[in-house]
Amino acid sequence: MSITTPEPGKKINRIGLEVQPYRGGKTTLCAGCGHNAISERIIDAFFEMGVDPKRVIKLSGIGCSSKSPAYFLGGAHGFNSVHGRMPSVATGAMLANKQLVAIGVSGDGDTGAIGIGQFVHLMRRNVPVIYIIEDNGCYGLTKGQFSPTADLGSVLKNGVVNDLPPIDTCSLAIELGASFVARSFSGDKKQLLSILKAALSHRGTCMIDVISPCVTFNDHEGSTKSYAYVKDHEEPVGDISFVPFFEDISIDYEPGTATEVRMHDGSRLFLKKVAADYDPTDKSTALKLIRDSGLRGEFATGMLYIEPAKHDFTTLLNLVDEPLATLPLERVRPGRDVLDAIMESLK
Amino acid sequence: MPAAGTDILIINDFSIQVATVNGSGSQTANLVLLRSIFQMGIPVSGKNLFPSNIAGLPTWYTIRANKDGYVARKKEIDLLVAMNAETAREDVLALGPGAAVVYDEPLKLDQLRQDLVFYPVPFDRIVAEVCKDAKLRRLVKNMIYDGVLSQLLNIDLAQMEHALRRQMGKKLKAIELNLAALEAGKKFAAEHLVKQDPYVVEPMDKTQGQILMEGNAAGALGCMMAGVTVVAWYPITPSSSLPETLIQYMKKYRMDKTSGKATFAIVQAEDEIAAVGMVLGAGWAGARAMTSTSGPGISLMGEFTGLSYYAEVPGVVFDIQRVGPSTGLPTRTAQGDILTVAMLSHGDTKQIMLLPATVEECYTTAMDAFDLAERFQTLIFVLSDLDLGMNTWMSNPFEYPTKPLDRGKLLDQDALQRMGEFGRYKDIDGDGITFRTIPGDGMPAYFTRGSGHNERGQYSERPDDYVNNVQRLARKFETARQYVPPPVIDQAPGARVGIIAYGTTHFAVEESRSHLANDAGLPTSYLRLRAYPFTDDLPAFIERHDRLYVVEQNRDGQMLSLMRMELDPSLTSKLRSVRHFNGLPIDARSVTDEILTQEKQAGLQGARSHAVPVGPAV
Ligand SMILES: Cc1ncc(C[n+]2csc(CCOP(=O)(O)OP(=O)(O)O)c2C)c(N)n1
Numbered sequence A: 001m002s003i004t005t006p007e008p009g010k011k012i013n014r015i016g017l018e019v020q021p022y023r024g025g026k027t028t029l030c031a032g033c034g035h036n037a038i039s040e041r042i043i044d045a046f047f048e049m050g051v052d053p054k055r056v057i058k059l060s061g062i063g064c065s066s067k068s069p070a071y072f073l074g075g076a077h078g079f080n081s082v083h084g085r086m087p088s089v090a091t092g093a094m095l096a097n098k099q100l101v102a103i104g105v106s107g108d109g110d111t112g113a114i115g116i117g118q119f120v121h122l123m124r125r126n127v128p129v130i131y132i133i134e135d136n137g138c139y140g141l142t143k144g145q146f147s148p149t150a151d152l153g154s155v156l157k158n159g160v161v162n163d164l165p166p167i168d169t170c171s172l173a174i175e176l177g178a179s180f181v182a183r184s185f186s187g188d189k190k191q192l193l194s195i196l197k198a199a200l201s202h203r204g205t206c207m208i209d210v211i212s213p214c215v216t217f218n219d220h221e222g223s224t225k226s227y228a229y230v231k232d233h234e235e236p237v238g239d240i241s242f243v244p245f246f247e248d249i250s251i252d253y254e255p256g257t258a259t260e261v262r263m264h265d266g267s268r269l270f271l272k273k274v275a276a277d278y279d280p281t282d283k284s285t286a287l288k289l290i291r292d293s294g295l296r297g298e299f300a301t302g303m304l305y306i307e308p309a310k311h312d313f314t315t316l317l318n319l320v321d322e323p324l325a326t327l328p329l330e331r332v333r334p335g336r337d338v339l340d341a342i343m344e345s346l347k
Numbered sequence B: 001m002p003a004a005g006t007d008i009l010i011i012n013d014f015s016i017q018v019a020t021v022n023g024s025g026s027q028t029a030n031l032v033l034l035r036s037i038f039q040m041g042i043p044v045s046g047k048n049l050f051p052s053n054i055a056g057l058p059t060w061y062t063i064r065a066n067k068d069g070y071v072a073r074k075k076e077i078d079l080l081v082a083m084n085a086e087t088a089r090e091d092v093l094a095l096g097p098g099a100a101v102v103y104d105e106p107l108k109l110d111q112l113r114q115d116l117v118f119y120p121v122p123f124d125r126i127v128a129e130v131c132k133d134a135k136l137r138r139l140v141k142n143m144i145y146d147g148v149l150s151q152l153l154n155i156d157l158a159q160m161e162h163a164l165r166r167q168m169g170k171k172l173k174a175i176e177l178n179l180a181a182l183e184a185g186k187k188f189a190a191e192h193l194v195k196q197d198p199y200v201v202e203p204m205d206k207t208q209g210q211i212l213m214e215g216n217a218a219g220a221l222g223c224m225m226a227g228v229t230v231v232a233w234y235p236i237t238p239s240s241s242l243p244e245t246l247i248q249y250m251k252k253y254r255m256d257k258t259s260g261k262a263t264f265a266i267v268q269a270e271d272e273i274a275a276v277g278m279v280l281g282a283g284w285a286g287a288r289a290m291t292s293t294s295g296p297g298i299s300l301m302g303e304f305t306g307l308s309y310y311a312e313v314p315g316v317v318f319d320i321q322r323v324g325p326s327t328g329l330p331t332r333t334a335q336g337d338i339l340t341v342a343m344l345s346h347g348d349t350k351q352i353m354l355l356p357a358t359v360e361e362c363y364t365t366a367m368d369a370f371d372l373a374e375r376f377q378t379l380i381f382v383l384s385d386l387d388l389g390m391n392t393w394m395s396n397p398f399e400y401p402t403k404p405l406d407r408g409k410l411l412d413q414d415a416l417q418r419m420g421e422f423g424r425y426k427d428i429d430g431d432g433i434t435f436r437t438i439p440g441d442g443m444p445a446y447f448t449r450g451s452g453h454n455e456r457g458q459y460s461e462r463p464d465d466y467v468n469n470v471q472r473l474a475r476k477f478e479t480a481r482q483y484v485p486p487p488v489i490d491q492a493p494g495a496r497v498g499i500i501a502y503g504t505t506h507f508a509v510e511e512s513r514s515h516l517a518n519d520a521g522l523p524t525s526y527l528r529l530r531a532y533p534f535t536d537d538l539p540a541f542i543e544r545h546d547r548l549y550v551v552e553q554n555r556d557g558q559m560l561s562l563m564r565m566e567l568d569p570s571l572t573s574k575l576r577s578v579r580h581f582n583g584l585p586i587d588a589r590s591v592t593d594e595i596l597t598q599e600k601q602a603g604l605q606g607a608r609s610h611a612v613p614v615g616p617a618v
């Protein structure tokens, strides 16, 4: 790896990299698509956290959203897999090399429809991957059909009304065992950035549902996933302050007004309480919060649930510390004595 | 042992069928019977014919003992042990004249036919005497027929005891009970039955040093020795015993000595799509990864298989073939996935298949498969079947692998220099195989996607980029011909007729060739395929013969079709088809009869040779 001396004035991060290797190819998505804003936040978060792109893998399924890994972190390996099946590919890759940092990008169709089975099991296993749903309530790439996260009564451009209830991916993820669950909005730069940085400090599945309007097919009057509607109905559950492990900053909250969460890598997360009884480390309160805001016709955004100490899948499988992929022959092929003993037992 | 009622003895050449009820615990008795004959030095095979059911439905176990080493299923049953009231009548009516029947006395089977030898045994009475605990009787009852057969066939009781002890390990109480049942059975037969059939066992030395093993266990062992690190699977008969045996081996032999942690990850996935997805993810990230399944799982893996082909991601897939989808005959054997796998997925795809025939080849092929997967950066399919995977076969002990692992073309400084700038799909060696990098290896990254990419791995929908790429993939497939295991050829001097087969069909063909040569005066040459793509040996073999019989276990002659697609019509016009597809393992008699029938037709038609799709040998 070559680290060139930065030109004066160019920003470099804690591992001495400029922002360039965090950027990707030029986007081919529509101008104004929420997905582009999410890519930018991903670039910011990885740059600011000083994650080496050479240690990162970017994975996706199929959809406009799933194209976006080509538009960030050009210095990282990427895998645009098949529709709805990115979770299995991410799982396999992380088993092969648990030292990698995995970020997966999916869409609400990719996750909620064809991929719901794999999504469910990814959450259940708590595989260490940052799983982002770029949620626009429709299928962008196949030209605007409803997806399973479309709200009841939401209207398509051609007047078709959605008459099935939506799947709430956050509730599902919490229920199933994901240890970091958040919801955000592509237009909320500050909140989304804090969530992404916190996710980089967590070990386990980080499920982040980001409402990300489709300007081409689902941004009109009558849609519940348009910019205007989302701005009106977003209900942040409270301020998020994230202090990375490499910064020594003290945060002052009045006692009892915030929850402090110590992350896997030593970073700290301060979650300001919206209500006195709100506890983001408690499944029931988190689920209730999501449901209650839904009943009011709003949607809660922010850190919804976090379980920082939960064992991730690679720990559960008791894997050796080194990547399985590169273990030398003598550690993966038992000796001649083993074969002899097995043969003897079969005679 | 002199046999009253028979003048000639038939030594070490017979088949036994035991008919019981699924879940009745007959497995121990059957294995003890098989093993004791094996220990006496006689070549054997044991085949389980079982229903898709856990308990209550009929199941049959057949043992073949053959002094010449022919261990394919024998069509004729020489000795039936009828323990299942439900099927007893039908089982007895299906026997050929002269066969012997050991049966549960109350079934009164002796009234069914005059041309058989009947040995009634009052199993319930005998078991009540040796086993006081009524609840345990069901479990030891089956040992009684082993005792009876020990007496009737002259199988050394000490060998049975030895087999029983190794089977039961440290369960002393159970051993004691079973031994008592064994002895009681023998005693009863000695006192009450008069030997009237000709079948006897005499010690030989033909199994010295050999092992008994199932193909799935051998495959699992091969995977462990190949250094597999990521395994994802979904349960399905007849594949499950491969990953399940692998789990046992890995837990025992692949825990890291210093840390006590696992040098492997094994995941029971949510379905076969996820299983193969995990294999792709792991293979892409540099691991030796595998899954094991059967036909229904193969269908689900179609889309990912295409992605593996185009994006060039390594992995190994075992397909333990069985009969068709859903309910029906999921627990019966077939070679019915050949065409599906060869062409698996959409678009221009072709898959590399390896075709083991023996348990030893299950072991070596597993290791070959991982090397080939990394060499060719694609999924490698190992096609076994239920007969090979789940039944018990004799084999020479396996050799310890001495070849280092082939990790394929991983980008290094030298390759990078030759290339100039890294291009993931740039063919600098002209063999169609390009260099890959692995996440975390510090080498240049690339973006992996399906069919639309150029040499540098960049997104492209340009016609010339696509054509270049699929033509290179075709070139890579050509290169594979030089790497896959070549066929095994036995050229009979002067033979005008050739036989082509693969997988478990081999055992019936071997035996049939001896029938054809010795009984019908028809010497045949033999080519046993071990892989697709075919190597040049195949057209050369066809060239050397006038007529060739492709013998396989499916309805439509799938391998023959594949040859028609690939070879010159002047060659394929010499090919004829022998097919067996009733769910039972193919037997030699069916092959011989079918070949002789077709030979007669060929004779009648003179030199006019074309492939006649003739009726199946069922
Ligand atoms: C097996 C399969 N079925 C269907 C498709 C077609 N397809 C491509 S993208 C897509 C939906 C994508 O919607 P979403 O995940 O919401 O992503 P968005 O485009 O809205 O970002 C579908 C159905 C496909 N690629 N593969």
Ligand code: SF4
Pocket (backbone or CB within 6 Å): A028, A029, A030, A032, A033, A034, A035, A064, A065, A136, A140, A141, A213, A214, A215, A216, A217
């Ligand atoms: S169609 Fe919609 S989702 Fe797709 S790029 Fe355009 S705005 Fe984004």
